[in-house]
Structure formats: structure tokens, C-alpha cells
Amino acid sequence: MSAPTLSTSEQPEARIRRASGSRPRATSREAFLRALRHHLSAHSFLIGAVLCFSFFSWYPMVREFLLAFQKTEDGRTTWAGWDNLRTVFADPAFWQAWRGTLLFTGLALVLGFAVPFVVALVINEFRHAQAYLRLLVYLPVMLPPVASVLLFKYLYDPGYGLFNSILDTLHLPQQQWLQDPDTAMLSVVIAATWMNMGGATLIYLAALQAVPGELYEAAELDGAGLLRKIWHVTVPQTRLILSLMLLMQIIATMQVFTEPFLLTNGAGPEGSTTTVVYLIYQYAFNFNDYGAAAALGLVLLVLLAGFSAAYVRLSRTADDA
Amino acid sequence: MRSARFRRSRSTCRTRRTSAAALLTALALTASLAACGTSSSDNGGGDSEGGGSSDPSAPLDPKAKVTLTIDCMPPPAKAAELKEWNEDVRTFNKTYPNVRIEGKSTPGQCLEPPRFTAMLKAKSQPDVFYTYFTDLEQVLDNDGAADISAYVTDRTVPALGDIDPDVMSSLTKEGKLYGLPTSNYTMGLLINRSLFEQAGLDPDNPPRTWAEVRTAAKAIAGLGKGVAGFGEYSAGNTGGWHFTATTYGLGGDIVDTSGAKAAFNNELGRQIAQNLHAMRWDDDSMGQTQLLKWGDLQKQIASDKLGMFLAAPDDITYMVQQLGAKYENFGMGPIPGEKSTLFGGNNYMIKKGSSPDKIKAAIAWLNFKNLTVGKGQFAWSRTKADGLPVGLPQPNFWLNDSKTKDDAQRAQHATMPVANFKAFMDNPVKGKAEPPKAQEIYKVLDNVMSGILTNKDADIDKLLSTAEQQVNQILANQ
Numbered sequence: 001m002s003a004p005t006l007s008t009s010e011q012p013e014a015r016i017r018r019a020s021g022s023r024p025r026a027t028s029r030e031a032f033l034r035a036l037r038h039h040l041s042a043h044s045f046l047i048g049a050v051l052c053f054s055f056f057s058w059y060p061m062v063r064e065f066l067l068a069f070q071k072t073e074d075g076r077t078t079w080a081g082w083d084n085l086r087t088v089f090a091d092p093a094f095w096q097a098w099r100g101t102l103l104f105t106g107l108a109l110v111l112g113f114a115v116p117f118v119v120a121l122v123i124n125e126f127r128h129a130q131a132y133l134r135l136l137v138y139l140p141v142m143l144p145p146v147a148s149v150l151l152f153k154y155l156y157d158p159g160y161g162l163f164n165s166i167l168d169t170l171h172l173p174q175q176q177w178l179q180d181p182d183t184a185m186l187s188v189v190i191a192a193t194w195m196n197m198g199g200a201t202l203i204y205l206a207a208l209q210a211v212p213g214e215l216y217e218a219a220e221l222d223g224a225g226l227l228r229k230i231w232h233v234t235v236p237q238t239r240l241i242l243s244l245m246l247l248m249q250i251i252a253t254m255q256v257f258t259e260p261f262l263l264t265n266g267a268g269p270e271g272s273t274t275t276v277v278y279l280i281y282q283y284a285f286n287f288n289d290y291g292a293a294a295a296l297g298l299v300l301l302v303l304l305a306g307f308s309a310a311y312v313r314l315s316r317t318a319d320d321a
Numbered sequence: 322m323r324s325a326r327f328r329r330s331r332s333t334c335r336t337r338r339t340s341a342a343a344l345l346t347a348l349a350l351t352a353s354l355a356a357c358g359t360s361s362s363d364n365g366g367g368d369s370e371g372g373g374s375s376d377p378s379a380p381l382d383p384k385a386k387v388t389l390t391i392d393c394m395p396p397p398a399k400a401a402e403l404k405e406w407n408e409d410v411r412t413f414n415k416t417y418p419n420v421r422i423e424g425k426s427t428p429g430q431c432l433e434p435p436r437f438t439a440m441l442k443a444k445s446q447p448d449v450f451y452t453y454f455t456d457l458e459q460v461l462d463n464d465g466a467a468d469i470s471a472y473v474t475d476r477t478v479p480a481l482g483d484i485d486p487d488v489m490s491s492l493t494k495e496g497k498l499y500g501l502p503t504s505n506y507t508m509g510l511l512i513n514r515s516l517f518e519q520a521g522l523d524p525d526n527p528p529r530t531w532a533e534v535r536t537a538a539k540a541i542a543g544l545g546k547g548v549a550g551f552g553e554y555s556a557g558n559t560g561g562w563h564f565t566a567t568t569y570g571l572g573g574d575i576v577d578t579s580g581a582k583a584a585f586n587n588e589l590g591r592q593i594a595q596n597l598h599a600m601r602w603d604d605d606s607m608g609q610t611q612l613l614k615w616g617d618l619q620k621q622i623a624s625d626k627l628g629m630f631l632a633a634p635d636d637i638t639y640m641v642q643q644l645g646a647k648y649e650n651f652g653m654g655p656i657p658g659e660k661s662t663l664f665g666g667n668n669y670m671i672k673k674g675s676s677p678d679k680i681k682a683a684i685a686w687l688n689f690k691n692l693t694v695g696k697g698q699f700a701w702s703r704t705k706a707d708g709l710p711v712g713l714p715q716p717n718f719w720l721n722d723s724k725t726k727d728d729a730q731r732a733q734h735a736t737m738p739v740a741n742f743k744a745f746m747d748n749p750v751k752g753k754a755e756p757p758k759a760q761e762i763y764k765v766l767d768n769v770m771s772g773i774l775t776n777k778d779a780d781i782d783k784l785l786s787t788a789e790q791q792v793n794q795i796l797a798n799q
Contacts, residue, residue, distance in 0.1 A: 072463060073462050087798055090798060091795075091798075092790070092791040092794055093791075157609075159547060176609075178612065179609070179612060180775055181772070264612050265612050265613070266558075267556065267764070267767055268771065269611075269612065269771045269772065269776060270768050270772040270776065270779075270784070271767070271771070282760075284435070284438070285434050285438060286760045287761050
């Protein structure tokens, strides 16, 4: 994030004049026009982006907000007040979807948050082949999600999947993986973690490499072992990145859709992999209830906005640190 | 001091800006319902319309100048179908030289629900647009289709009296007609003939009851090599759809006659669920991989890994054209139970606000292309010459003389052993429409299906009563 500059229209003379209580007159207008001319090229460059964002981003957002309070019936669009929200809250799938989403988020934090950090620690310990290992870890991210999902579908298949073959070889009981209400979500999270952990690992690795070596040396002189070095040096030194990544993960995993949708064809066994975004998709495209879809989107938005605000606060701390 | 103030002002400015950014980011993440549709021809754009009769029931005046945009024209990948479409346009233009038909083709399916709903919302549907029977409610909610009751008569559609009234009634609401059918289907039991023979079963006599289905499935699964006897959906709302089809076959119902209460949490519902559970877990005749949806079972049966599943005849066309299967390898029987069967189909509607001449031109085209025995889609000799399949029991909406004539022509030009569908054709089962709020109900019933098929210890009573509660809630929110 770059530091904001002072507004250019706030020329020093204008500020002084305003401070002395006189109304800004032609001179300040001239100054403003001069500033405008000065920045004309910048503004004209911005026009394209502003138009694009207006059409494809901001306008849909406003529409979505309006849709959440509208109903369309027999060709008439009417204001529905809180009706859509009531419909969404009354839907039995609402709580099921939140349960699924929070379960995914919880499991993804345990797995998707810890695993990349540990992998980064391990890679960081290597003196050689770091670049190769980095590439190796990042490769799955480059795969199209659909390809990864198909791969995992084969691995998980209860009949001829690789995972069950391995269990069989080890004389362990076979699992139903995605085909069992109790293990479906965990299986989805494992696949999602494998698919997405590359990015997080690289970020942790960068953070680890920024930790000054003297600290480790000092810790070693004090007789700290590997675990104590990690606990007393690495973790405090990378705390901020860790907490930022935690929030990023929460924001990302709350919107999970692709993995459960593709791995379990949507709702999963007994609805155990239903997520909020999948429910939004169902409302909009299967039940043609745009109002309810927008209302549920709004509920999710409010939650995510809270997390985003926390994220911003944290990143500001990071900036100021 | 100054630096501290600057810093504070900087951070508040930053906070405001970044909070807004955060809010916008979150908004962007959740607002993905922007409609992107295709543009339709503007009504009467460039047409000097007129010259037609003011009587809506009269056929189109050949002198009337009209441009019609129509979707679901075959894409270039379907060369033979596209050739036939273009031929039909030329033939049609001999009678109506002033009607310009602008076909619009889409890759993949003619109608994909997300695209379709967006199109309706944006009012960007073409003048004549393709829909499923089940879309009527949605189209009317979006004020998308013209009422064509006055225009559709036996003068404009001569074979009108020979079209199955059940089909016409699914295009009618409160006495007003909104569309003309293209095709229709009823669900039956699709079988893989070679697996039937290998298992020592008679492919000309597919199972007619669930007890017979269970026995046959066990025999087929006994072949080993990962072959399943009977397959079933349990995801993407298709599980609920098939639970409904099974219930209909046995004379049951999903929603009671009042339309306000679920009607499947009873002895029949339990029987259906228990039978499937027993086939999956006791007989192990349904394969281990579940959570399947439309497209998955087709792949299995086309690659000789599945013996039977509930399907409509057009699934066979899909498997032959997309999956390289052979017509000879399939057969069909009526749905087990034969009390009634789910039926559906597709049709064309005409955009609301179209001029009378446009509506008349659209009806003239639809009549020629889709509703005349021996012409357009029913020109079976041409279909055969173009290397396309003839002989499937679909479309299947003719009655009386038209049926006799069309059946004879179909049999004469058949490119597949029509005897394979004899059990299905000789035992017609009365069609029954989907329940209200069908997709929502199917989603709930998906949980019943996936519970039965993925959980060995599934509590069937609990699955059904939970589903009943949820369906009642959906119906109460109508």
C-alpha cells in the first residue's frame, strides 16, 4: 500500500486563505484548474478503469443490494422489505449451509493454515534445492482447479481409488472419503489444502527468510533447541504475517464453492458439504429466486466486511510497524 | 508533533479509504449476479411491418415483412442438424419470402439455467426462444412470453387437435397458451442390453417391478469387474428428481393435492428408500461411487459398467452422439410400477411485446419446423439420409391420425432396432407433471437419496421426516 499524498487541490496558499476565514476566490479556482490541467493525463488514463469498474463491478454491487429487497412476480418488480431475508433465515438449508461453511473454515484453518507454515519451515531449513522445492510446492496452484478436483476424485474413489489401495496394502480399513457424511467435508478440505497451499507457503517462506539470523544465533548460545527456536524466535518474528494470513484464509474459505461443488456435486452426502455460496448459487440459478440469493449474499457480505475491516486494521499495524 | 498529527490524519484517511475498499472487496465477492445476456433483435427493427390481417387467428400474410431471431439453431459442430435447419429455412421462405429468420446457436445445451435466468432478467431473449416445460412459471414471473392463445388455431397449426393435451396444458396457465412444443419425454427404465445378456437376463423384457429390478441388478453386479446393476443420482437436485419419478411410478405423490403439504413421508416413501438402501448395502448392486448427477450414469452405462437406470429416451441420443455408444446396445421398458411417470419436454415461446405479424411468423415457422408430420423435424427420410438417428420414441406427443402416420414413417426409416423400445412403447404410462417448487424440493430430497446411498447406517425414518419438514416449509413460503 502506498502512502497517500496530500490532495493536490490543497495548495498551500489556498489553505492559508481558508484558515484566515476569507472565501476562496478566483485565484484558488485558477489553482484548481491548474492542478486539473496538470493531472489531466492521469485522469484520462483513469477513465477506462473507472468505466470498467462502474459497469462490471460497482453497478452489479448496487443492483445486488437493491435486489436483496425486491421481488419479481408476474413481471412486476416490487419492494419486498425484509421478506427475502426472512425467506433465507427460514430456509432449513440456511443453518446447514453455515454449518458446512464454518466446518470447512475451521478444518481449513487447522490444515490449510498449519500445513503451509510447517512446509515453509522445512524448506527454509534446506540449504540447497530451495528454488526447486518452491516450484514443487507451488505447482498445484498452477493446475486448473477442475483438473485437480478430477485427480482427487480418482484418489478418493472408494472402489478403485489410490488412497483405499494404500490403506488396503497396509491392512487398514478402507474409507468412503467423499461418500460418507462423516468424512466428506474433511476430504474436501484435504483436497482444497493441497490445491491452494502453494501461495501461502511462499508467503511464509518470504517471512521466514526476513528473520535476522543473529536472533537464532543468540537463541542457540542460550541453549535453545529447534522447537524452542521456532517458538521463541520464528513465531514472534512472523506473528504479523501469520495473523494477516489467518484473516485472509477466513475471508477466502467463507466463500468456498468450487471444491465442494466439484468434488461432491454440490450438497454432498446428506447435505454435509453444503456451503453458503453454493446455496446462493442454488437460489439464483436453480430456484430463480434472485431476491433470496442477493439477501443471502448480503448476510455473507456483512460478515466478510467485518473480517475485512479487521484485516485492514492489521495491515495498517503492519505498515506502521 | 506535526509528524504525529500527519501520521494520525494519514491513518484515518487510510482507514476510511481502506475500510471502503474492504467493503467494496467484500461486496464484489458476494455480488456476482450481474446479468449478461445476448441481445435480441429490437422489435420491428428495420421491418416495415404491416400488410397482415388484423385477425389473430388468420395465418400470416405472405406479403408481411418480418425478421425473426430464434435461438437453439444447431451449432456448426452439429453439421447435419445445421444443414437441415438451413434447408428448412429455405423451404419455409418459398411460402413466406418476406420472413427473415436469424438463427442463434449456442455451444452445448440450448438452455443452461444460469444463462437463461440472466437472459430473462435482462429481457434479452430472442423473438422466439427455447424453454423447458418447467420454465413457464419463471418466464411469466419475468413477463417474458406473449399470450398466443388467439393466434394458435387449427388454421395456423393444422395438427393442433392431434397434440397430446397433457403437453399443451404444460404450456398453458389460467387458460392462456404461451408456447408450442418441440419435444416431450416420459421417463422409463433404460437398460444395457449386452450386460443383460451376459447376466443371463432377457433384454426384450426389462424388469417391470422394483422386486424384478432388484433381482436383475444383483445378477448384473454378479458379473464383477466393477459393474453395477442399477444406478441412481443423489446430487445436483437430480437425486430428488429421481426420487420423485420413482414415487410417481408407484402411484405416490411428493406434494398432496392441496399443494401445501409434503406427501412422501409414508409407507410408500419408506418402501422406496428401504429398497434402494438394501440394493446399495445388502446386495452391493449399485456400485460404490455415489453422489452422482445427470451425465454420470450415462457415462457408466455407455461404457458397459452399469446395467440399468431411470431415464428418458433422449439420454440415448446423448450417449451415442457424445460418448460414442451404439443404439443397438440399449433398450427401454416402462418405469417400474407403471402407475404414472414424470414427463417433461421443451418448447418455444414468443417474446412479450412482439408485433402480431411477428407472432404469426413465429407460429408459421414453429408449425412448419416442429409440428407437421413428414416435415421439418418429422421428415424422417431426410433425417436418415443425413446420418442422424431415427426410431427413438421421442418426441412422443402425437395422437390419432398424426400418430399413426408418424409412427409408420419412423418405423420405415428407422436407423436402430425399434424393437428394443417395444416394452416402453407398448406400455405407455400416464405422464404426470413435476411438483410445485420442483427444484427446491429436489434439493431437499437429494439429502434423502445421498443419505440412503452413502450411509450404511442411514436412519430412513429420520431422513424422510426431516425432508418432509423442510418441504412443508418450502411450500409454506410460496
